[in-house]
């Protein structure tokens with residue numbers, strides 16, 4: 671049986687979409703310091719527990735037509751979109767690693783070591799990145815409880831799949847160092863010059879985690895491409911960003927002064943101050959590298975001084 675048989679692809683999509691469902695729960699509960707396992711999913715409006723058959727990734731939302739079965743309140747389309755996205759990312763990763771296996775006969779050992787293991791690890795990375803992007807969008811923060819374990823897992827993954835990805839432990843360590851260090855240095859200089867915090871608190875830890883997984887050239891690419899994407903979005907969606915204020919965490923009291931989001935990169939523009947979370951754009955750029963890294967490294971190789 672081929673690794674890209676339709677049955678495998680459907681299964682891989684289901685795995686990715688289910689992880690997307692879990693990522694939605696993580697993004698909703700971790701910033702509020704709620705338990706990930708208890709209680710089971712319930713309608714945020716009326717509190718009715720969601721039946722398992724309505725909780726099927728992507729399809730549950732579709733056959734409920736985006737409304738709670740009990741109270742009819744609209745359920746955000748973001749939930750099925752996140753599930754769909756991680757399902758598709760899972761399929762893309764699976765196909766890429768299946769392709770990398772080549773034409774030689776498929777033994778169990780090659781199937782596991784060359785496909786299942788790198789696929790599983792990179793899908794864990796993808797899930798962590800999506801969770802962080804969603805949390806940063808909603809709360810303007812990148813929790814240490816996700817960024818730091820993600821960085822550590824990246825270093826450990828380099829031991830397991832470094833041969834296949836080209837990011838072995840030395841490369842992963844360098845990537846983490848550059849990812850942590852460059853934004854930290856830039857932020858320090860910016861703060862010294864302007865007396866204002868530019869990069870958000872968690873951005874450098876996220877970039878460190880990305881560097882640990884994808885290596886130093888990726889960390890540099892993600893920093894520059896993420897900044898470009900963020901700039902573009904700030905221009906295109908300036909009205910939304912200007913309006914956006916971070917929600918209060920439980921136990922937080924609104925200050926009479928305007929609340930300055932601690933984790934947001936605040937851009938001074940002639941439109942006023944925009945609150946733009948940087949994390950989601952770093953994550954978009956990280957996915958570009960994760961899915962098209964070979965092509966990007968080839969195209970940008972001379973720029974970064976590396977050989978693709």
Ligand SMILES: [Zn+2]
Pocket residue numbers: 713714715716717718738739740741742743
């Ligand atoms: Zn409801």
